[in-house]
Amino acid sequence: MSFSRRREPKAVVTVPSASRATTARQVSNLIGLSLPFLGFVVAIVLCWDRFVEPADLVLLAVGYSATCLGITVGFHRLLTHRAFKTSPAVRYGLAVLGTLAVEGSVIKWVTDHRKHHDFADEEGDPHSPHEAGLGALEGLWHAHMGWLFTTVGQADRSRYGADLLNDRGIRAIDAAEKPLIAGSLALPFFLGLLMKGTLTGALETLVWAGLVRIFLLHHATFSINSICHFFGRRRFETDDASTNVGWLSLATFGESWHNNHHAFPTSAFHGLRAQELDLGGQFICALERLGLAWDVVRVSPERQQRRLAASVPARHPGAALRS
Numbered sequence: 001m002s003f004s005r006r007r008e009p010k011a012v013v014t015v016p017s018a019s020r021a022t023t024a025r026q027v028s029n030l031i032g033l034s035l036p037f038l039g040f041v042v043a044i045v046l047c048w049d050r051f052v053e054p055a056d057l058v059l060l061a062v063g064y065s066a067t068c069l070g071i072t073v074g075f076h077r078l079l080t081h082r083a084f085k086t087s088p089a090v091r092y093g094l095a096v097l098g099t100l101a102v103e104g105s106v107i108k109w110v111t112d113h114r115k116h117h118d119f120a121d122e123e124g125d126p127h128s129p130h131e132a133g134l135g136a137l138e139g140l141w142h143a144h145m146g147w148l149f150t151t152v153g154q155a156d157r158s159r160y161g162a163d164l165l166n167d168r169g170i171r172a173i174d175a176a177e178k179p180l181i182a183g184s185l186a187l188p189f190f191l192g193l194l195m196k197g198t199l200t201g202a203l204e205t206l207v208w209a210g211l212v213r214i215f216l217l218h219h220a221t222f223s224i225n226s227i228c229h230f231f232g233r234r235r236f237e238t239d240d241a242s243t244n245v246g247w248l249s250l251a252t253f254g255e256s257w258h259n260n261h262h263a264f265p266t267s268a269f270h271g272l273r274a275q276e277l278d279l280g281g282q283f284i285c286a287l288e289r290l291g292l293a294w295d296v297v298r299v300s301p302e303r304q305q306r307r308l309a310a311s312v313p314a315r316h317p318g319a320a321l322r323s
Contacts, residue, residue, distance in 0.1 A: 052208060055195055059188055059209035064217055067184075070097025071109075071221055072253045072280040079164065080110045083268035084284055084296040088169065095173045100184040102214050103221065104152065105177040107164050111155035116225075117265055118160075120240035126151040127225045130241060136230075144219075144226035185210045220251040228258035236263035236307045246276070254278030263307050264299045272304060 074094025077083040095106050103109060112126050119125040123132065127147040129139035142150075157165060164170045173180070185206060192205025223245075232243025236259055248256035254277060255261070257270040264272075271278030287293035 053196075053201075053204065056192070056205050056208040059191065059205060060213050063184075063188070063209050063213040066097050067101040067213070068217055068220075068253050069280065069283055070094050070099070071101045071103060071217070072255050073283055074098040075103075075106060075109050076113065076255070077268055077280065077284070079106065079170075080113045081266050083266050084288070084293045086287065086293050090287065090292050092169045092173060095170060096180060099173060099177055099180045101217055101221070102181055103218070105174045106170060107157060107161050107174045108153045108155075110164060111157050111160035112152060114160040115155040117262075120238075120242070120262065121229060122240075126154065128241075129226055129230050140226045140230060143229060144222045147225075216251075220248070221255065223248055224252060224255050224258055228256055232256075232259070234259045236260065236304075238262045244276075249277045250279070253280040253283075255280065264303075266297050267299045268296045269298065272299065 074091075075098040078086065078091065078094060079098075098109070099106055104112070116125055116127060121128045121130050125131075127143045129136075129143035131139060131142055134142060138146075155161075164174075188209035189202050189206040191209070193199070193202035195205070196202065227248065228243050228245050229241050230243070232245040234243055238259065240262055242259045242262035244259045245256040249271065254270045257272070257276050257278065260272050260276070261267070261270045268284050269278055269281035270276075271281055284293055284296060288296050
């Protein structure tokens with residue numbers, strides 16, 4: 001089932017001011033965004049006159065890769081769009097890894113994203129950079145981070161997440177968001193303590209493999225909402241301003257082939273050409289070869305050809321839509 005093309009009467013998507021993000025949620029999101037940024041600043045200071053420990057960089061890379069797969073393959077392609085089927089163990093494992101990306105609990109993330117596809121770049125989209133009344137910079141800020149203080153978590157869970165609410169394992173992971181995040185920060189601290197034997201060394205590992213990891217992944221994936229709906233190229237006709245941004249593909253594991261994704265939202269693969277790097281798609285292929293993924297959704301070349309955009313006019317001022 002796709003959540004990308006359905007349109008509802010505008011009255012049902014207007015968010016009254018009283019129902020906007022609560023103060024507690026705003027404070028929680030501010031902490032979740034600020035601590036990784038402060039960790040990044042501390043990391044720069046630590047590296048100012050010496051090299052970072054190789055072990056810390058290895059843990060950073062491993063943690064980034066695991067949680068990026070959790071968001072891009074788990075939260076997005078599997079749970080939001082059901083682009084493939086898998087076993088409960090893989091399903092729940094990816095849901096836990098996505099939670100460790102610190103981008104919201106699994107049900108909140110998925111329901112917000114399904115609503116985004118329902119109203120992409122129209123009234124009701126939680127994070128469009130083309131929201132009415134916003135200039136280019138304001139719109140980019142809103143799509144990148146600002147929406148986390150206003151419209152996040154407003155999607156109707158019973159409408160957009162009924163399948164998740166009926167899944168006891170997903171409900172448990174959703175409820176355990178905060179303890180899981182705390183555990184993901186405790187792990188690098190204790191690994192650093194084990195490897196280096198000092199409190200200072202443990203804190204350094206926490207900064208790099210915990211806070212810097214979260215900071216880098218935040219701004220890579222947040223860029224899908226902002227940059228990939230504003231700058232870039234379009235190959236397919238869609239009812240929104242989604243674009244493909246190749247230089248973001250490595251950091252986002254293929255998510256930045258975003259026009260491809262909006263054209264074929266249930267596709268397990270966002271990179272639809274051989275030269276379009278899609279590490280998330282390659283991971284799904286690996287699961288399939290191991291017998292851990294099946295019913296993988298693929299888009300045929302003929303279907304792609306029918307959606308090609310010979311010339312797509314910009315629907316929103318400032319959007320660089322080049323065919």
